[in-house]
Amino acid sequence: MGRSVPGLKPQGHYIWRPIGGDQPAHTIDWGCDRLSTDVLSGSWGGVLMRVVGLFSGIGGLEVGLARAGHQSIALCEIDPFARSVLESRLGLPVESDVRQLASLPNCDLLAAGFPCQDLSQAGTKHGIAGARSGLVGEVFRLCSGPGAPKTVLLENVHYMLKLGSGRAMEVLTAAFEDLGYRWSYRVVDARSFGIPQRRQRVLFLASKEIAPERVLMADHAHDPSKEHDAPSAQIDPDCLYGFYWTEGLRGLGWTRDAVPTIKGGSTIGIPSPPAIWDPSTGFIGTPSISDAERLQGFIRDWTEPAEFIPQGARRRWHLVGNAVCVPMAEWIGRRLSKPAEQNELPEPKPFPQRNWPKAAAGRPGERFAYDVSMRVNSHFDLDLRGYLLDDLKPLSKRASNGFLERAHRQDNRIFIPPQLLDDLSDNLKFRILEVAA
Numbered sequence: 001m002g003r004s005v006p007g008l009k010p011q012g013h014y015i016w017r018p019i020g021g022d023q024p025a026h027t028i029d030w031g032c033d034r035l036s037t038d039v040l041s042g043s044w045g046g047v048l049m050r051v052v053g054l055f056s057g058i059g060g061l062e063v064g065l066a067r068a069g070h071q072s073i074a075l076c077e078i079d080p081f082a083r084s085v086l087e088s089r090l091g092l093p094v095e096s097d098v099r100q101l102a103s104l105p106n107c108d109l110l111a112a113g114f115p116c117q118d119l120s121q122a123g124t125k126h127g128i129a130g131a132r133s134g135l136v137g138e139v140f141r142l143c144s145g146p147g148a149p150k151t152v153l154l155e156n157v158h159y160m161l162k163l164g165s166g167r168a169m170e171v172l173t174a175a176f177e178d179l180g181y182r183w184s185y186r187v188v189d190a191r192s193f194g195i196p197q198r199r200q201r202v203l204f205l206a207s208k209e210i211a212p213e214r215v216l217m218a219d220h221a222h223d224p225s226k227e228h229d230a231p232s233a234q235i236d237p238d239c240l241y242g243f244y245w246t247e248g249l250r251g252l253g254w255t256r257d258a259v260p261t262i263k264g265g266s267t268i269g270i271p272s273p274p275a276i277w278d279p280s281t282g283f284i285g286t287p288s289i290s291d292a293e294r295l296q297g298f299i300r301d302w303t304e305p306a307e308f309i310p311q312g313a314r315r316r317w318h319l320v321g322n323a324v325c326v327p328m329a330e331w332i333g334r335r336l337s338k339p340a341e342q343n344e345l346p347e348p349k350p351f352p353q354r355n356w357p358k359a360a361a362g363r364p365g366e367r368f369a370y371d372v373s374m375r376v377n378s379h380f381d382l383d384l385r386g387y388l389l390d391d392l393k394p395l396s397k398r399a400s401n402g403f404l405e406r407a408h409r410q411d412n413r414i415f416i417p418p419q420l421l422d423d424l425s426d427n428l429k430f431r432i433l434e435v436a437a
């Protein structure tokens with residue numbers, strides 16, 4: 001049993017309940033059963049799959065799976081700040097280094113959101129052979145030994161489909177095929193679940209038990225993202241807009257009614273929160289860490305236990321940015337319990353010659369693509385204004401100045417809405433006056 005932190009009670013072994021819970025129970029139509037989230041968070045009392053979590057971070061996969069009725073029995077995480085959150089919030093034993101695990105305890109599902117630093121666009125780009133993302137090799141090792149699970153769930157950044165012509169995907173699919181698993185993957189956007197964050201992630205499922213596409217392709221919906229993600233001069237004053245104040249040269253991370261992907265920032269704990277612009281008032285600010293946690297589907301202050309370790313407060317953004325969005329894991333957990341029938345799936349398409357599609361499935365000698373969007377569900381209205389509970393922190397003088405300098409560079413080809421630039425200039429003047437006063 002893990003160490004507990006004063007003032008915060010471990011939450012029991014398999015019944016995960018929100019602490020303090022600012023999220024009221026609500027009913028969501030997932031395209032299958034209508035179920036209330038408080039029922040699925042444990043009061044229903046049953047256990048469907050026994051889950052082992054590797055690279056558990058702050059437990060995004062485990063919490064989401066628990067909300068779908070699955071029980072985590074063991075976790076593994078090397079970072080002491082993340083471990084303090086897992087131990088306090090989930091009350092489960094946490095092993096430290098995956099490389100030291102001789103074998104897995106008996107389980108039905110292995111969940112492993114392996115490190116993304118070598119696979120992400122903003123990272124080292126060393127690829128699947130990199131020192132950190134290459135740790136996925138430990139998953140293959142453990143799946144070839146005693147206690148190998150019937151089903152494995154991985155999560156990572158969608159850039160891994162592109163990097164090195166999808167080398168990571170070649171490695172993952174070949175390894176699981178060698179181990180006797182069928183595989184399927186799909187890029188899914190967190191906005192599918194009413195979370196106002198653009199977060200597009202690859203969910204990869206390998207199974208010896210079921211055709212994994214019956215889980216991943218079961219729900220699909222229209223994706224309006226293109227209209228929301230391209231910066232335009234047409235600004236809707238009723239909406240909030242998210243962007244990265246650290247960008248301005250290569251892209252903007254522009255998103256209407258949502259924030260761009262929350263990032264881990266630097267490992268030494270320098271946070272990099274997204275900016276939010278309210279065109280009705282001209283205000284530009286950054287969200288609180290508690291709202292960032294909620295934008296990942298956790299309850300408010302989920303990572304507070306990290307603060308009991310020196311320097312822990314600075315690390316909270318890093319932990320939150322690295323996490324798996326909870327409702328994404330909850331959706332897959334529900335679908336694992338109730339996969340679609342083969343005849344309910346969209347028609348498989350020929351696998352493209354050159355690139356890795358956004359959704360696909362395969363087994364030895366056979367691969368096919370699926371023409372499904374990143375939206376699992378599109379009937380939630382995104383409402384960033386209504387979602388945030390805390391006031392935004394005004395964007396600093398330094399951040400506004402840096403962004404404006406990049407925006408006005410002669411070699412800059414990125415379109416930035418003129419109204420945003422005007423508001424940023426006003427913000428900068430205001431901050432300068434504030435410092436002078």
Ligand SMILES: C[S@@+](CC[C@H](N)C(=O)[O-])C[C@H]1O[C@@H](n2cnc3c(N)ncnc32)[C@H](O)[C@@H]1O
Nearest residue numbers: 055056057058059060078079097098113323324
């Ligand atoms: C992408 S994050 C996983 C996030 C997690 N799924 C969540 O929802 O918070 C990858 C995690 O792997 C952990 N990690 C890196 N090397 C490890 C190792 N050798 N053993 C165990 N965990 C490791 C990192 O500390 C990090 O928390």
